[in-house]
Amino acid sequence: MRNHKPVIYVVDDEASICRAVALLLKSHGYKVEIFSSAESFLAFKHLKLPSCVVLDIRLTNMSGLALQDAMAVRKLDIPIIFITGHGDIPMSVKAMKAGAIDFLPKPFTAKKLLNAITFALTKNVIQIKELAEISKINRLIKTLTPRELEVFRFVARGLMNKEIAQKRGTSLQTIKVHRGRVMRKMQAKTVTELILLAKKADINPSKN
Amino acid sequence: MKIQRKKNIKQKRSKKPLKREKSNNGGSFRLEKLVADLGKTGKDLREKIQQQAVQLRNINLQLKDGADKQLKSDEKIHKQNGELKNGADKQLKSNERIQKQNGELKNGVDKQLRSDEHIQRQNGELKNGADKQLKSNEQIRKQAAELKNKKGQLKNEVSKQLKAEEQIHIRTKAMEATVDGIFIIDAQEPDFPVIYVNQAFQKMTGYSKTEIVGKNYFSFYGDASDQRVISEIKNNLLQDKVFHGEMLSFQKNGKKCLILLRIAPVHGTHGIVTHYVGLQTDVTLMREKEREIEDQREELLHVTRVGKLAEFVSSLAHEISQPLTAILSYAQAAKRMLGSKDPEISRILSYIVSDDQRAADVIHRMRSLLKKNRPEMKPLNINNLINDTIVLITTDANVRRTILKLELEKDLPLVCGDRIQLQQVFLNLISNSFDAMERNVELREILISTAHKETGMIIVSVKDSGSGIASQNIPKIFTHFFTNKPDGLGMGLSISRSIIESHGGQLNAKNNPDRGATFYFTIPVEPKTS
Numbered sequence: 002m003r004n005h006k007p008v009i010y011v012v013d014d015e016a017s018i019c020r021a022v023a024l025l026l027k028s029h030g031y032k033v034e035i036f037s038s039a040e041s042f043l044a045f046k047h048l049k050l051p052s053c054v055v056l057d058i059r060l061t062n063m064s065g066l067a068l069q070d071a072m073a074v075r076k077l078d079i080p081i082i083f084i085t086g087h088g089d090i091p092m093s094v095k096a097m098k099a100g101a102i103d104f105l106p107k108p109f110t111a112k113k114l115l116n117a118i119t120f121a122l123t124k125n126v127i128q129i130k131e132l133a134e135i136s137k138i139n140r141l142i143k144t145l146t147p148r149e150l151e152v153f154r155f156v157a158r159g160l161m162n163k164e165i166a167q168k169r170g171t172s173l174q175t176i177k178v179h180r181g182r183v184m185r186k187m188q189a190k191t192v193t194e195l196i197l198l199a200k201k202a203d204i205n206p207s208k209n
Numbered sequence: 210m211k212i213q214r215k216k217n218i219k220q221k222r223s224k225k226p227l228k229r230e231k232s233n234n235g236g237s238f239r240l241e242k243l244v245a246d247l248g249k250t251g252k253d254l255r256e257k258i259q260q261q262a263v264q265l266r267n268i269n270l271q272l273k274d275g276a277d278k279q280l281k282s283d284e285k286i287h288k289q290n291g292e293l294k295n296g297a298d299k300q301l302k303s304n305e306r307i308q309k310q311n312g313e314l315k316n317g318v319d320k321q322l323r324s325d326e327h328i329q330r331q332n333g334e335l336k337n338g339a340d341k342q343l344k345s346n347e348q349i350r351k352q353a354a355e356l357k358n359k360k361g362q363l364k365n366e367v368s369k370q371l372k373a374e375e376q377i378h379i380r381t382k383a384m385e386a387t388v389d390g391i392f393i394i395d396a397q398e399p400d401f402p403v404i405y406v407n408q409a410f411q412k413m414t415g416y417s418k419t420e421i422v423g424k425n426y427f428s429f430y431g432d433a434s435d436q437r438v439i440s441e442i443k444n445n446l447l448q449d450k451v452f453h454g455e456m457l458s459f460q461k462n463g464k465k466c467l468i469l470l471r472i473a474p475v476h477g478t479h480g481i482v483t484h485y486v487g488l489q490t491d492v493t494l495m496r497e498k499e500r501e502i503e504d505q506r507e508e509l510l511h512v513t514r515v516g517k518l519a520e521f522v523s524s525l526a527h528e529i530s531q532p533l534t535a536i537l538s539y540a541q542a543a544k545r546m547l548g549s550k551d552p553e554i555s556r557i558l559s560y561i562v563s564d565d566q567r568a569a570d571v572i573h574r575m576r577s578l579l580k581k582n583r584p585e586m587k588p589l590n591i592n593n594l595i596n597d598t599i600v601l602i603t604t605d606a607n608v609r610r611t612i613l614k615l616e617l618e619k620d621l622p623l624v625c626g627d628r629i630q631l632q633q634v635f636l637n638l639i640s641n642s643f644d645a646m647e648r649n650v651e652l653r654e655i656l657i658s659t660a661h662k663e664t665g666m667i668i669v670s671v672k673d674s675g676s677g678i679a680s681q682n683i684p685k686i687f688t689h690f691f692t693n694k695p696d697g698l699g700m701g702l703s704i705s706r707s708i709i710e711s712h713g714g715q716l717n718a719k720n721n722p723d724r725g726a727t728f729y730f731t732i733p734v735e736p737k738t739s
Contacts, residue, residue, distance in 0.1 A: 015535070018531060021536075021539045028542045086528075106530075107531065108537045108538075110537065
């Protein structure tokens with residue numbers, strides 16, 4: 002945690018591009034890691050720091066677009082900025098639909114690249130924050146008893162205490178006690194907050 | 210007789226010594242004694258002589274006996290000889306007799322032969338007579354047959370006449386029914402007058418029979434027709450040559466009509482040209498169709514050429530943009546690192562940046578100038594597309610003595626694609642196959658097949674019997690600028706692959722187990738029809 006500088010990954014099979022882009026980004030204060038292939042990028046142990054990938058579409062073996070797919074499969078949530086010397090429209094459309102930040106035809110100016118990187122990093126910071134939040138919520142959900150989880154799901158669906166009691170066939174008092182425990186355990190001050198947590202954690206309210 | 214002479218000689222000899230001893234006896238006592246001795250000796254001698262004489266006589270007797278025997282045996286031999294001679298004489302005589310008999314026999318045989326000949330002759334004469342009889346019989350029969358024949362011939366003649374008339378009738382009808390225009394010109398008149406035209410001719414020119422017959426044939430080409438062609442035809446005909454050619458003529462109503470014309474001279478009994486017979490075919494539609502096909506080919510070739518150029522520029526742009534990108538980034542990094550310290554270097558770096566961008570702009574403009582047409586994706590039947598494309602290359606295939614075989618699966622679902630682009634791919638694959646089979650001596654065959662795979666893909670393959678692909682080249686053939694052809698750019702297959710990929714399919718190649726290679730591509734079935 003000593004180094005909080007964001008890290009930029011540059012993936013291009015042309016060595017001089019890697020070197021030049023790395024130099025440029027370092028001159029702007031970024032930490033840079035360079036890769037000559039999609040495979041070596043996937044094999045790398047990625048740092049838990051705000052980051053983005055500057056990725057060439059055409060690579061020797063696995064293409065940039067294929068790497069984008071592979072990252073999605075592995076839930077490697079790092080924003081991608083595509084660079085290409087041979088870009089055509091269908092390719093760029095495909096890349097953008099799959100969530101790329103930008104699509105820069107070579108040669109690109111420093112300004113364009115830096116703008117895209119700034120945007121990507123902002124997005125990544127939010128992503129990281131959200132991820133952290135979700136993992137925290139999931140951690141809290143794991144402390145709930147099965148009965149409390151059940152009540153949590155009903156609350157998430159927007160049911161009133163009375164309705165829950167009816168469905169469960171228990172007294173209203175019992176439900177109130179359970180809900181109180183859920184709110185305490187989930188660190189929610191209001192019912193609205195609790196419902197929001199459920200949404201973020203994507204617990205399935207329709208279950209049961 | 211010889212034996213007798215011998216005996217005589219012996220007698221003479223024994224007398225001689227006796228005479229000599231007698232003359233030697235003379236003298237006294239001694240003489241007496243001698244005489245006594247002599248007497249005694251004489252006596253002895255006499256005795257001896259007598260003995261010898263007896264002996265001689267004996268011998269003589271013996272000899273005589275032997276001689277007698279000899280004589281007897283001689284006689285016997287003589288007798289035997291005589292007998293033999295006799296026998297031989299008899300033999301000779303009998304031989305003579307046999308000879309005589311033989312002669313007689315021969316004579317008899319000769320006579321017999323002569324008589325045989327005679328018989329033969331007589332036979333021959335008899336036979337002759339019989340033959341004559343037969344011949345005359347035959348003649349009678351022949352005459353009867355001839356008479357019959359003549360009757361038949363007469364009958365035949367009549368039916369032939371009828372048949373000939375029928376044939377003329379059929380021929381006339383057939384000529385009338387022929388879809389090509391037929392005309393006959395009288396060659397002995399000066400002005401090429403038409404004496405016959407069929408229906409098709411009238412239809413083709415727009416004139417009726419009554420308007421045509423008797424008029425100059427060439428007047429029916431219309432006033433605007435090419436006079437040079439007409440005089441060429443006339444020249445040919447006047448030299449008794451066949452004319453074969455095409456000319457633009459005009460119908461009665463002025464409508465243009467391109468005709469294919471063949472005119473030949475007709476020779477009469479004395480070898481003189483009496484008529485000209487001509488055939489003319491309306492090839493207006495045919496030529497139009499050919500021109501259409503040619504236009505389509507041209508368009509496709511143009512699109513292919515432009516596509517190649519665009520691909521070329523595009524890959525060139527890619528190659529150049531790589532170092533330009535690096536230069537730009539280096540310069541901008543340097544400016545950031547050094548610019549604040551030295552304004553001069555900062556300015557230089559700015560120049561580098563702006564010139565780099567200028568180069569990038571040039572490339573960008575060139576690329577947008579040759580931007581490929583946006584593909585027009587429409588639902589289409591891949592089999593129809595193949596059949597349409599085959600029409601464009603049939604001539605090429607014939608020239609290259611290549612057989613094109615089609616195995617198209619029926620009722621294929623539609624695919625979504627750009628017609629021109631897919632045709633371009635297809636033509637590229639076939640033209641590669643043509644080139645691959647250039648060196649084949651005998652078998653030149655391309656098999657084009659389509660099939661619907663269960664994965665929602667249609668697979669199209671082009672299989673040839675050419676030289677195949679060297680295995681180390683298989684990964685390279687789809688890359689830019691890779692070519693085995695001396696005049697090739699190495700763009701065809703890379704463009705084809707990018708077209709197929711933009712359609713959501715794949716283009717691949719493999720060598721056949723026996724010979725040649727197969728190129729095959731997939732293309733997804735249109736969702737609505739699958």
